[in-house]
Amino acid sequence: MWFERSMAIIASISFLVSIFDLTYIPCRDFYFRNLPSVVRAYDRFKGIQPHRETERYLNAVEQLKSTVEQTGIASSQTQSWLQQLDTLSVSMIQNNPFQVAGKTGNLERIKDDIRDRVKNQSAKGAFNTFWSQEYLTKAGWDKEIQFFDRQIKPLIVTNYYRRLNESGNYVDDFWQIDVIFISIFAGELLGRIFFIRRHNRQLSWQQVLIRRWYDLILILPFAQFLRIIPVIIRLQQAKLIKLDLVKSELNRLFVGQIVNELTEGVILQTLHQTQGALRDGQITRVIRSYLNTPHVDLNNINEIEVLIELTLEIIVYRVIPKVQPDLEAILRHLFQKALSESPAYRNLQMLPGIGEMPAQAVDRVVKEISASIYTAMTKLLEDPDSAKLSRRLAENFTQSIGNEMQRGQTIVKIESLLYDLIEEIKVTYSSR
Incomplete structure (x- = not known):
């Protein structure tokens, strides 16, 4: 039983890893906010690396913070970094480095937030105002840089660049992880086949394989969502979960659906046959036969x-x-x-x-x-x-x-x- 439970747990882990991989790109922002260390480690399997332009922008902001802390907001060094950030802002608006990651919406939100902040309808003009000594001094350096860190930086930091392979498709090296699980389950399946054949020689290899059909799903590198089937079966066999209530409920729903469909079919077929009888005059013949034929009394009523x-x-x-x-x-x-x-x-x-x-x-x-x-x-x-x-x-x-x-x-x-x-x-x- 310990072996069955161990393999059931490994199958569950394999399924969860597969789901994580399938949802990684569309849900990367969520994972980035809640599991940043996992994202940094997993990005390489998807060919993801920091986008140079947005990374340069965030580095410039950090340099500006350090310069203001050391020399103050009115220094020439601070002015130099502000001018550089203004230039990088214009470049970011024109080049849209968010497009590769499908995050153009982030750029639009950034522009809207900056325009609302400085009350300027021009995105470039708004950035020029925001990254100026006059505005930051008047509005308050601490207040404005906190606004940037709270609302603008999270929209920039999730941007990335994704590499393409020689076929022109995005890099996806999930197979390097999946091959470990596939090897484990392939070896287990072969071992089970030999074991069953050894104790039950009248069964052919094909019959043994059919008995363990659900294990084949675990060694397929595609259709990862289907791995839930062998996972549930293994957990049930290992007595780690009880699905009797679920099975009875599914059977009830399934049988109920069949009964409803059969009832609808019978009703519609009966109505259709009644129409046919009306169209062919059978109803008329039945009525006339009933009226013209002596009544047969079966119960004296x-x-x-x-x-x-x-x-x-x-x-x-x-x-x-x-x-x-x-x-x-x-x-x-x-x-x-x-x-x-x-x-x-x-x-x-x-x-x-x-x-x-x-x-x-x-x-x-x-x-x-x-x-x-x-x-x-x-x-x-x-x-x-x-x-x-x-x-x-x-x-x-x-x-x-x-x-x-x-x-x-x-x-x-x-x-x-x-x-x-x-x-x-x-x-x-x-x-x-």
């Missing part, structure tokens, strides 16, 4: 009658009590509208002490009508004779509507409308 009775019970006992205030409001509105058109009613409203009586009478009438209708409907459902009449109504209603649908172009229109409706449902469902 007329399902249509039961459905109608159940629907009526839901409407009477559950729906109407909830919407009764709305029904009364509609009736009240209709009564009041009809009465308001009567001249006698309008005259009656104008009489003092009597104007409110018609409205109160309307309320009483509406409530009595509503209560009477609801009472009649409940008695209708509870009366056995009424139940017989309802069943006969259901039979006649079903037969009549079936016969009427078969006449003329009614069924054709219904099929066309249903076809269009299903097409809209398919489009809506597919675009979710």
Whole structure:
């Protein structure tokens, strides 16, 4: 087990080093701020070296600091270094030494910061003002050089020059590090193959290699991101991590996705087949066959009658009590509208002490009508004779509507409308 764990740790280190290499150039500024010693050591593998122009600029600033400390801001030696920095600033603006490293944005930020600092819209003029004895004396040497070190220097110091190889590509010597890990894993893979073959001779070399397929990723010099696969497998085998929960979650998500896709496929296929049946007239033939063929009763229950009775019970006992205030409001509105058109009613409203009586009478009438209708409907459902009449109504209603649908172009229109409706449902469902 100790060997498995050691190799799993080495594989993890190899993967982390690969990720560091892949992200080194785009994230070099971050590494430079947080791991400066690592950056100084790793730059050579990427052919990176300090850019001579920006390096010369920073050296001149350091010489200026030393001169001011020794001779003061008003000395001739200080003036000489200020003039040199002004010249280097103009050269930096014109030559853009940041372009090779893809950091032209840094130069623009530097120019913006200097322009804002000295209130001069010209970048060259702003640098000329900033690197002058008059400005530094008036604004304060310590304050201005701290501004430079805090805001300008970090933008310059991260600049670099990257060498090209004979093929015209940027130098990249990561292979010098990677070959160490590749050699380790290649030797381990060969050792495992010989060991497995020795204890299980019925397996061919190819079969043994297939068993350890994930180890091949570790000896490939490309596709470095894929090294996460053997790393996770090795860590799991070495019992350094537990992925049971992750595996179950991934399986749940995977199975859930498959179920969703299958459900969508089945629904869309069902809608498509229904459209085909409508287009071919199969629905019409089924309806006519059902209406013209004697009904086969399997359970001594007329399902249509039961459905109608159940629907009526839901409407009477559950729906109407909830919407009764709305029904009364509609009736009240209709009564009041009809009465308001009567001249006698309008005259009656104008009489003092009597104007409110018609409205109160309307309320009483509406409530009595509503209560009477609801009472009649409940008695209708509870009366056995009424139940017989309802069943006969259901039979006649079903037969009549079936016969009427078969006449003329009614069924054709219904099929066309249903076809269009299903097409809209398919489009809506597919675009979710």
